[in-house]
Amino acid sequence: MANIEGIVSSINGPVVKGLNMGSFKVHEMVTVGKQKLIGEVVSIEGSIATVQVYEETEGLKAGEIIYSTGTPLSVTLGPGMIGNIFDGIQRPLERIQGMSKDFIPEGIGLISIDENKKWDVTVTVKAGDKLNAGDVYATVQETHRILHKVMVPYNVKGTVTEVKNSGEYTLNDIIVVLEKDNKETVDLTLCTKWPVRRQRPIKERLPIYKPLITGQRVIDSFYPIAKGGTIGLPGGFGTGKTVTQHQLAKWSDADIIVYIGCGERGNEMTDVLEEFPKLIDPRTNRPLMERTVLIANTSNMPVAAREASIYTGITMAEYYRDMGYDVAIMADSTSRWAEALREISGRLEEMPAEEGYPAYLPSRLAEFYERAGCVKTLNGQEASITIIGAVSPPGGDFSEPVTENTKRFVTGFLALDKKLAYARHYPAINYLTSYSGYVDMLSDWYDQNVSSNLLNLRHKMIVLLQEDEKLNEIVQLVGEDVLPNDQALVLETARMIKKGFLQQNALHSEDSYVTLEKQYKMLKCIDTFYEEALQCVKIGIPISVIRKEAVIQDILKIKYDIPNDKLELLDVLNENIIKAFNDLRQKYE
Structure with a gap:
């Protein structure tokens, strides 16, 4: 050839x-x-x-x-990917910087992970062992947290005839020799190649049943993401897509993060590349890069490599999934990828469809999101890939083709709202237009691991927020004074939900990450306030009196004042709310 x-x-x-x-x-x-x-x-x-x-x-x-x-077109899969920064076709940018300071030089070839670095390899098989595709024959401690399992390639099986002792080896050193049934031998090294446009095989798909815990209240309690799920994160310029994805990358309980910066502005991508290596993983107190792969393809890089970047990222994710890890992919943004598709399609002189995008845009998006899922790997382990795809609709118009087609293929939709962002409500996820199709799938998990009442509370709070939206239209026309006390109480409770629960400060040490148990107890305090205040309203106590209660400020300050490890203080606050309103009712009775 x-x-x-x-x-x-x-x-x-x-x-x-x-x-x-x-x-x-x-x-x-x-x-x-x-x-x-x-x-x-x-x-x-x-x-x-x-x-x-x-x-x-x-x-x-x-x-x-x-x-x-x-x-x-293939990528090299082996030790050395974690903690590395690649371009759209898996060329290491730090290594390239040593060759050319400012730009990627043409014709440097398809260099990939370092073939000369020696890894401390533990061989886990012996001569005479029978191995099938997906079986682990060696392990490498790739980072402090990630044990890299070197697996028999797909469509290969046989008997071990030769095996090296554990020790230091490079990527291309032969570790094991297999003899197939037809007596043909196969040399197994520390790395393998895989075509980026082809899914890696699995044994079976499993039903989704557990959430990806993010520590972000509006997500975990209101619109949960499932491990193995697909989420669209659309938002106009300045609504906080990148910051939201940074929070998810830092705090989510995925084992490995693959962050794909696809066609973003150079300065924004530079911030990511400079910030990520400095971030500390809160679970291990070690650098976050020890469980992160970065793929950077800025808007001034070759457009065709941008189109390939999401396939490169998902193939790397599938490789780590096959080892039994839960992987989360942050694709920022699929709109820029679709624009690359549109540009190449135009140069190929293909017939354009809506807004100039190629007619195959929906099938390409579906192809990408379908590679997510909770699966049983070839070696029988349970693992998952979760895809969180940011979408950048021009002018924040959610009716444009990329956003509309993304909605068709994802099960969760976290819509970022320009009005909320301008009002400094972060994360600016619209609590009325967002949705998650995973609530019912995860209900058993929430019942067993948090509380059987959490999802009921969630539903009640969303209903109050919807009622608040309707009442605000009346308030804008005629003012709040004309509302009856029970409706004014809805407005007050909704303000508490929005300010005290949904708003979250990514830069605050206590508020940046919140445990599910604390989230539940916060909602419980707000619910207790609403039910107790409603009893007061029913006996004629004015809303103006209720608003003077000190417990309201205590509820609004829960997120800052009560640490994740002192949740007994929330039980005390709950009792104080009940006592305060009991005392108030006694005054009026």
Whole structure:
């Protein structure tokens, strides 16, 4: 295959047409021109093929040679991915910076994880063992927290005939030799390659049953994310998509985070790349990068590599999932990925659909989100991939194609609201237009691990917020004074829910992360206030008197004043609320 060559006939940005390419394959990786630019065959018509190039094509000329590699666009999977920063096709940016300070130079090749670094390997098999696809034959302590399990590749099984002793080895050193049933031998090293556009195999899909705990109250208690679930996070400019994803990356109880910065502004991505290595994982008090993979493809990088970046990220995530880990993917943002798809589609002269996006936009989005899920791996472990995809609709218009199609394929929708963001209500997740389809799936887990009353309280609070929205329309027309006391109480309780519960300070030591038990007890205090105050209203106590009760300020300050490890103080506050309103009723009776 390596001797097959094509000839560049035309160049249109990242899209190159080649002659004499009838023997090439669709999705085959090729190198183009003297600089050996990396590309992928996207279509073949007779002997003319269209190649999508993942690097800048400036300086490329007609008549240069297109070389076949015989393999599809693939990533190298092995120790060294955690804590690393890659571009859209898995080239390590820190290593590239050593070669070229400011820009990625053309023609550096498909370099990947460091092949010269030695890893301390523990071999877990012996001669004579029978191994199947997915079985672990060696382990490497990749970081303090992540034990990297080296697995037999898909479609390979056999008997161990040779095995090295535990010790230090590089990625390409042979650790184990397998003999197949047909007597053919297979050399197993510390790494493997996998085509990015193909899902990695699993034994079976499992029903979703446990939440991804984030410590963010509006998510965990109101619109939960499930492990193995899919979430859309749409929002206009300045609504806090990136900060929300940073919070989820830092605090969620996923074992591994894959953060894909897809087509974002360079300065924003620089902040991510500079901040993440400094962040401390609150669970281990060690650097957060010890469980994080970063993929950075800024808006000024080659557009074709941006289109490939989410496939690179999801393939890495699947690899760690196959080891038995729960992985969370933050894709920021799928809108920029869709714009890359639109640009390439235009250069390919394909028929545009709505707003110029290609007609296959929905199927590509579905393809991406379908790779999430809770699964049983080939070696029988339970693991999951959760996808949280940010969407950046132009002008905050949720009716545009990327947002609309994302809604079709995700089960949770955390809509970021410009009005809330401008009112400094963060996270600016709209508590009325957001939804989660995981509430019923997770109800048993919440009943067993938090309280059987949590979801009832959640429903009651959402109803109060919906009533508050209707009453606010009346208030804007005629003022609050005309409302009866029970309706005025709804407004007061909704203010408590919004200010005391839904608003959360990402920079406050106590408020940045909140345990589920504290979330439940906070809701219980608000509910106790509402029920006790309602009894007062029914016997004619004015709302103006109720608003003077000191316990209201105590409830609003729970998030700052009561630490996660002193929840008995919330039980005391609950009793104080009951006592305060009992005393008030006695005064009036």
